[in-house]
Every structure is written in structure tokens, then in C-alpha cells.
Amino acid sequence: MHKSRWFARAFFALLLAGCSGAETSKLESSGLDGFEQPAPGELGAQVASYEIMTGKPQRVSVGLVRGGGELIGYGNVTMDFAFVGDGTTKIDQAPVTATVDAPYVLVAGHEASPDRSGPRIINPSDGIGVYRAEVAFDRPGTWLVQVTAKLAAGNAETQATFEVFDEDAFPAPGDEAPKTENRVAGDSSVEASVIDSRASADTALPDPELHNVTIADAIAARRPVMVVVSTPVYCVSRFCGPITDTVSQLAKTHDNAKSMARGKADGMVFVHLEVWNDFADNAMNKDAAEWIKRQDREIQEPWVFVIGRDGRIIERFDNIVTQSDLTSAVAAATT
Numbered sequence: 001m002h003k004s005r006w007f008a009r010a011f012f013a014l015l016l017a018g019c020s021g022a023e024t025s026k027l028e029s030s031g032l033d034g035f036e037q038p039a040p041g042e043l044g045a046q047v048a049s050y051e052i053m054t055g056k057p058q059r060v061s062v063g064l065v066r067g068g069g070e071l072i073g074y075g076n077v078t079m080d081f082a083f084v085g086d087g088t089t090k091i092d093q094a095p096v097t098a099t100v101d102a103p104y105v106l107v108a109g110h111e112a113s114p115d116r117s118g119p120r121i122i123n124p125s126d127g128i129g130v131y132r133a134e135v136a137f138d139r140p141g142t143w144l145v146q147v148t149a150k151l152a153a154g155n156a157e158t159q160a161t162f163e164v165f166d167e168d169a170f171p172a173p174g175d176e177a178p179k180t181e182n183r184v185a186g187d188s189s190v191e192a193s194v195i196d197s198r199a200s201a202d203t204a205l206p207d208p209e210l211h212n213v214t215i216a217d218a219i220a221a222r223r224p225v226m227v228v229v230s231t232p233v234y235c236v237s238r239f240c241g242p243i244t245d246t247v248s249q250l251a252k253t254h255d256n257a258k259s260m261a262r263g264k265a266d267g268m269v270f271v272h273l274e275v276w277n278d279f280a281d282n283a284m285n286k287d288a289a290e291w292i293k294r295q296d297r298e299i300q301e302p303w304v305f306v307i308g309r310d311g312r313i314i315e316r317f318d319n320i321v322t323q324s325d326l327t328s329a330v331a332a333a334t335t
Contacts, residue, residue, distance in 0.1 A: 041066060043072070043149060044065050046062070048061040048130055053137070059132055064149065071128070072149060075104060075116075076101050077149045078101060081098040081135055081137075083097060084161065085141050098136075106128070107239050108246040108325070109246045110242060139164070143163075175313045179220075182214050182271060210272035213269050225268070225269045225307040228243060229275065275292070
């Protein structure tokens with residue numbers, strides 16, 4: 001299979017799995033059923049955010065493709081949001097509550113194309129990303145986003161639904177962070193692949209700067225912490241590796257464990273938690289489970305959590321995180 005088409009299909013699989021696991025993305029205007037894959041040339045969308053809450057403005061990430069595996073990127077699109085409740089409201093009867101001009105943002109670890117005009121069909125090498133809106137939702141339930149993209153061939157529209165919750169299932173800003181006693185480099189009680197799926201008997205543990213401090217120790221030392229929960233080898237989205245690499249580069253810049261040893265007041269600690277203990281047996285890593293395993297939710301990754309010096313979560317990013325997001329989070333946590 002052609003490389004760009006393979007990446008496009010992998011990206012679309014991410015978008016389909018990112019919200020509800022449904023295998024379709026286009027909704028008929030008569031109701032919430034009638035899902036189908038976009039036909040060749042038609043636009044398809046999926047909300048890629050994992051947990052969208054009521055209350056304060058939320059980041060809503062939407063990926064766009066055209067049928068046949070073509071990625072859409074750059075420029076801005078218009079997103080119209082409407083509440084459709086429990087599914088009994090017809091989509092074409094749902095009043096729009098917010099309209100947002102949403103820019104294209106690159107996933108951390110991807111470089112921007114020199115040509116940033118759009119929206120347009122792009123190759124994966126142009127920089128994979130999503131369109132992002134910030135929206136406040138006033139009630140939980142099923143919501144609709146209608147996306148309008150001004151493509152070269154004319155305006156194209158598509159719709160997707162997603163759930164909004166009124167109670168967090170995962171660690172959220174204001175919550176006490178789990179004091180995880182995560183396995184670190186040199187732990188002989190587990191295989192190195194349990195610490196990072198890229199490691200094996202023949203491959204050394206990568207990014208040692210992400211695997212040399214426990215979250216519990218960092219919190220006890222009153223150090224801010226950035227935690228990336230990801231499985232670089234088995235990640236459905238193909239985003240785990242680039243995001244983990246970006247966090248690793250930040251760790252190198254900020255010295256990680258060395259800053260703790262020197263007693264630097266602003267020394268930030270960076271930790272990677274591998275998702276799988278044994279992927280083949282569907283056995284989850286206990287370290288990651290404290291953060292992202294919930295009885296009523298799918299296991300989804302990647303996530304990035306930021307912990308303040310008081311041991312409470314101050315920021316989190318589900319699935320899609322940009323370089324700017326991460327550097328701004330570090331600055332906020334170490335100020």
C-alpha cells in the first residue's frame with residue numbers, strides 16, 4: 001500500500017476510534033443514525049477529543065478526510081455546534097448554539113508545510129493535525145458539530161456527533177494526581193518493554209530521561225511533573241511516538257531528575273508511562289491504569305497530564321497536543 005494512503009487510513013482510524021468507536025463519520029440530516037464512510041470526494045469528520053466537559057471552554061479537535069483516504073489540512077474551517085440531547089432531536093431541527101472559526105493545528109512532533117494555505121488536500125509529510133475549536137458546553141449529552149470547509153472545488157460540509165460529560169472520569173485540573181510508583185530504568189522485576197514498548201531484549205530502553213523518577217517521588221519533592229501516558233509501538237493513532245519524543249526533548253532541556261538532585265525550585269520532572277504490560281494478552285500496565293483505565297470507558301491514548309508543585313493536576317491534553325501546548329504548560333507549571 002502506498003505510504004501516504006496507509007497513513008491517511010491510519011489517521012482516519014484514529015478519528016473513528018477517538019470518540020465513540022463507531023466505524024462511520026457522516027450523518028444523515030434526518031437523525032443520529034445513517035452513519036457511513038465518506039464516498040470518494042466527500043468530506044468526513046470525527047471528533048478526536050476523548051473527554052469533553054461542561055462548564056469552562058473545552059478544546060474540541062476535529063479531523064477531516066475525504067473519501068478515498070485524502071487528508072484535509074491547513075487554513076481554517078467553520079464549526080457550528082448544536083445540542084441534540086438523547087438522540088430524539090432531529091439534527092436539522094437542532095438550533096446552533098456556537099459558531100467557531102477553527103484553525104488547523106499540528107500534532108506535536110510534526111513539522112509544518114512551507115505551504116500553509118488551505119483548507120486543502122495534504123500529504124502526511126505536510127504535517128498531520130486537526131482543526132481545533134474552544135467551546136463552552138452548557139449541558140451534558142450528545143452534541144453535533146457541522147464543519148464547513150472552503151476547498152478549491154467549493155464549499156464542503158460534514159457532520160459528527162460526540163458526547164459531553166458533567167463529571168470527569170479521568171484526572172482533571174484541580175484533582176489530586178495519582179501518586180504512582182511507576183517502574184523506572186534498572187528495575188529488574190519487569191521486562192524493559194513494560195517500562196517502554198520500544199524496548200526489548202535487543203533494544204535498549206529509549207528516552208532514559210523519562211524513566212528515571214517516580215511520580216510519587218516527584219510529588220513528594222514538590223516538583224511540577226509532566227506525565228505522558230502512551231504506547232509508542234501499539235498506538236492506534238500513530239501520535240504516541242511523536243508526542244512522547246516531544247516530551248523527551250523537553251525533559252532534556254529541563255534536566256529532569258538532575259534538577260531534583262540539585263534542589264532547583266523550578267525543576268520540572270517528565271515521566272512516560274507505558275500503556276501495556278502485555279499487549280498480546282490485553283494486559284494493561286498498572287502504572288498507566290491509575291491514570292486512564294476506567295470501567296465504563298475505552299482505553300485510549302495518548303494523554304498528557306501536568307501536575308503542579310502542590311500535587312494537583314493543573315492541565316491535561318487528551319489525544320491531540322501541540323508543541324505550543326506543551327511548552328506553555330511547562331512555563332505555567334514552573335512559574
